Amino acid sequence: MRTIAFNGKFRAGKHNGVWRVSDRLIREVDSLLAAMSSAARPDVRLIVPAGCPAADPYAAIRVEEDVHGPSQSWEQRRLPALARGSLLVNLANLAPVLHRPKITMLHDAQFCRPDCSYPWRQRMGYRLLAPLMARSSNLVLTVSDYSRRDLAGYGVIGAGRVEIVHNGADHILEVAPDPAALPRLGLAPGEYLLMFGSVKAYKNNAVVFEALELANAAHRAGQGWPPRRLVIVGPSHDVLLAAGLRPPADAVFAGGCDDAALRALYEGAQALLFPSRTEGFGLPPVEAMLCRCPVIAAPCGAVPEVCGAAALMADPDDPTAWLDQIAALEQADTRATMVAAGLARAGRYTWAGAGRTLLDLLIACAV
Template identity: 45%
Template sequence: MVAITINGKFLGAPLNGVHRTAALYARELIRRAGEAHRVQVLAPQGAEVPASFRDLAPSVAKGVFGTGQGWEMLTLPARARGHLLVNFCNLAPLAHGNSVVMIHDAQTFLYPDDYSGRQARAYRVLLPRIARRARKILTVSHFARESLIAHGIGAATKIEVVHNGTNHILAEAEDASVLRRHGLLPGGYLLTIGSTKVYKNLRCVFDAMASPLPGGQRLVVAGGPDEVDYRRAGWRPPEGTIFTGFVSDSELRALYGSAGAFVFPSLTEGFGLPPVEAMHCNTPVVAARAGAMPEVCGDAALLVEADDPQAYREAILTLLEDTELAERQRSRGRHRAAALSWEAAGSRLAELVTALVPAGPGRT
């Protein structure tokens, strides 16, 4: 008899960001909890499982409420009745109280303008209600836990921290064609991740590199929108900035591995995967002293004031000019990244989830 059902709605969307971590968490839970309990992934009809996650082997739950929110809120709880329902992507059905929900951050409360009005309003209404119904709330950092408490999303007694794993980037073989395509040489550029969301704070990196660096290193913005979108937002990318557009995981690994430094200026993050991915790729990191970054990166990154372009520039130049410091930061980065493994995340997750099985009497 099934004891644990994993909400597999994430399999109906591209596996990036939260959806990717959901797939990885699901895999780890099946590996560990599956030794003592029967675990299933339940997905809506039409969900396509990527080849790299065929082992999730989801069961399909057909329903008359579609494959989106109607499926999650109405079909899923009916099909998971009597099971502990585990939800990894912030939302969970209100009709199923015997549940665990992972809420990754409070971004829609902290920066509502960075989300569509409808999405921000829905999250503001739903998240506290979902959290009240759940037996346990998981989140990905102590900073995120404090944010959820501060915004009244969840009670402190219910919230547990499971740090994300980060070593998935090492499963990808480098695709160096992205370097050749953009004329990039090892150490000849700085890397950041593209986004026009205000809290991602790329404006500060653009300002930091407004004048050319002494070594001629260019800025590369991986993923995210085209240059015109940043200019529409009133930001001025430095001359010569390269906007790669979409990159595959293999291309991203190559970009990390050949960058002179990786720069992560977010004003807030519930966790912040990219800096640690860069550390796995032996690249020194400059990050904002904000959000979960001090907790996640520790001394493995040079942390600077989040809204100070000059501080970013000075940290970048220090890494580029002081080879001993750069090598020390690479070593610290490798050590820190190794501690944030999916093995460690899976062990902590299974410990918390299996403690709730079997479900309390009368919960549905």
């Protein structure tokens, strides 16, 4: 069996969703390897640029830190030499084109879309490299069937083998909710709606802002029900305003949140609003469901595949549709039904299951 080497360059990047997925999958594989007998265990290592080792030690995976720091050149030129003879596993959308054999995970095809809001240079780089990486890989991994079809539709992946490794979401239950998170923001449980803010066009924040403005205007005119406040995780009011977005005047801005604060916000929310026009997987709705928070989402991207009937769906272009679904959750029986459905659905997406799927694929490819 070949040695298996993980590309550790992702550790030099931002702690975003791709970083989380890459790190967690490697840790799950490490746990599974540690439980195997030494005779059956494949030789697995993580190759990282200088200054990028894992903070916590692995039980079975060797960490090899290079003397050179992270760069595109390191990944494309230096890494192939360091991984020579090994099956190289790349979990963060990028891989050295010239190294073989390799496995490459492409999380989505957002970079192909005109509304992706990526910098032009980054978008063009991905459009050039992604097809080359995919076609030179023994196996391409992605996170949903929607993402697989999207990558194929844009011509990123060819006729090679593609396997799906769903994200896990149960990390959100591994930390206790921060008891100070709501009081710090002046919030009480059940009195607000939750949304992740973004200036990216495909995240479609505008439809929610328009919906709540309609509700506020109707309430001022003595019509309709008093709308709940919107809590926005992520960018500030000024950042959203500079991007041409107009959040409600009474919106609460939570800023960046760790998992403890985020769990508290999920558990106290009337609903998570998720209006994105496309997602390769869509992690926040699954996290919310695990925290007994109902989800209202646009039926776009991988969200219908991942959430099924456990989320209420609203047209991404119709603000009144969002108000109708928010009103539906005011009914106690509807809310209870969606909470139960969400718990059952989200329970499918565990990191342990994702790690097992990945390790089985690695061993099969390394033989």
